[in-house]
Amino acid sequence: MVELYRNEMLTVRDVWDTLRAQFPQVEGFGKSLLFCVNQEFADLDTRIKEGDELAIFPPVSGGED
């Protein structure tokens, strides 16, 4: 769990940077991560507010070829 206290607007990037600082092992996933806010695809500049749901995951691989 990470806690962020800011007065100005938060973005996905702020949370991601905090996560990376606290859990350096996530760096291994590199650039191939997807970010979602409230179950919609987002990017590092997407703004987030209190209560939003942020999900970070690798490219999806469901279904079958």
Add this chain to the structure above:
Amino acid sequence: MRSYQQMETGDVYEIVRDAIHLDLLAKQLTQPQDGATLIFAGVVRNNTQGRRTLYLEYEGYEPMALRKMREIGETLKQRWAVNQVGIVHRLGRLEIGETSVGIVVTSAHRRTAFEACHFAIDTVKKIVPIWKKEFFEDGEIWVEGDFSQSPIL
């Protein structure tokens, strides 16, 4: 055997943990005005590039996965003259030959159904947050999707 939960529009979007019954789904979705019921089954293959697969495990970010499955169905109905759509994805451990994803598209004409169903499975693999872990005789790996594909419809 259970039946699939149809939305108000008649379409079906489900995430299940047991066998997918495509015959049942197809029967439920097909209506008198349909001339084609296209059924796609994605099944677990026994190898990846020659390496023998024992079984697979699927995990998902379920609320978003369902939402994206519905979004794909809605896109299908906007872009093609399809009547009903059913998308069912299974999670958990699956054995070789079992169906991991089932898609049913009904339409008055076959060409429409083929095109729409093709788009549906390609898009499921791109935007629905479900991942598979492949178990081999000598190890296991999470299969990572193709990042070059944009996750936007």
